[in-house]
Amino acid sequence: MSDRDPIPLSEQLRRGNLFAEACPSREVLRHVTSRWGVLVLMALQDGTLRFSDLRRKVAGVSEKMLAQTLQGLEADGFVLRRAYPVVPPHVDYSLTPLGVEVAVRVAGLADWIETNLPRILEARPEADAVSA
Amino acid sequence: MSDRDPIPLSEQLRRGNLFAEACPSREVLRHVTSRWGVLVLMALQDGTLRFSDLRRKVAGVSEKMLAQTLQGLEADGFVLRRAYPVVPPHVDYSLTPLGVEVAVRVAGLADWIETNLPRILEARPEADAVSA
Numbered sequence: 001m002s003d004r005d006p007i008p009l010s011e012q013l014r015r016g017n018l019f020a021e022a023c024p025s026r027e028v029l030r031h032v033t034s035r036w037g038v039l040v041l042m043a044l045q046d047g048t049l050r051f052s053d054l055r056r057k058v059a060g061v062s063e064k065m066l067a068q069t070l071q072g073l074e075a076d077g078f079v080l081r082r083a084y085p086v087v088p089p090h091v092d093y094s095l096t097p098l099g100v101e102v103a104v105r106v107a108g109l110a111d112w113i114e115t116n117l118p119r120i121l122e123a124r125p126e127a128d129a130v131s132a
Numbered sequence: 133m134s135d136r137d138p139i140p141l142s143e144q145l146r147r148g149n150l151f152a153e154a155c156p157s158r159e160v161l162r163h164v165t166s167r168w169g170v171l172v173l174m175a176l177q178d179g180t181l182r183f184s185d186l187r188r189k190v191a192g193v194s195e196k197m198l199a200q201t202l203q204g205l206e207a208d209g210f211v212l213r214r215a216y217p218v219v220p221p222h223v224d225y226s227l228t229p230l231g232v233e234v235a236v237r238v239a240g241l242a243d244w245i246e247t248n249l250p251r252i253l254e255a256r257p258e259a260d261a262v263s264a
Contacts (some may be wrong), residue, residue: 077255123209
């Protein structure tokens with residue numbers, strides 16, 4: 001499954017290589033797996049949301065960090081930002097088809113963590129993260 | 133998947149909830165999706181590695197960051213650190229069964245990004261990341 005070492009050059013040019021320091025795939029990975037990127041992608045899986053709704057859903061994110069996260073995901077073509085010329089201004093965000101695809105993978109990881117959290121907490125040497 | 137005895141915690145901790153600000157699943161997600169966490173999990177999918185081998189494989193990581201990343205993954209029970217009482221000292225790292233499971237999900241996301249990198253770069257408004 002993971003025989004990653006001998007990747008031919010032609011293959012490297014056709015696809016990204018996260019183990020290569022200069023590969024742009026690393027930047028994409030950073031956006032997608034950033035502290036808030038994961039949660040924004042998951043929140044948008046349910047449909048289009050306005051900035052304020054997103055911020056409420058992704059509890060704990062600051063306005064600045066949410067804006068920055070959305071900009072990164074927009075730059076990678078995962079999120080579509082739509083501004084409507086109305087008063088007061090109306091801006092909303094949704095996943096692009098590419099964003100839907102990546103969100104599925106992100107949600108797969110997130111779901112696994114949520115489901116297996118009890119096992120993970122049990123496996124911790126010090127269980128103080130659990131105790132109040 | 134793993135229906136173990138429920139830990140005597142509040143209802144919401146029986147299963148993690150990444151959208152809840154105080155849920156410990158957020159910390160686990162941070163370790164697993166950290167800049168280097170992803171690459172370390174993927175590197176260890178191929179088998180046990182020593183620190184220096186890991187560092188070579190995960191190009192660009194500093195000693196300090198690699199040590200910190202491994203500590204986080206060890207604390208969550210994903211990585212097993214083994215120190216052999218020999219001279220010179222021999223320490224190696226491998227995935228635990230829990231680590232194997234999470235690495236599969238992480239690799240699913242990483243593979244998608246690597247495979248779809250050309251589409252992502254094309255989708256970028258400014259395609260300067262592509263040009264040399």
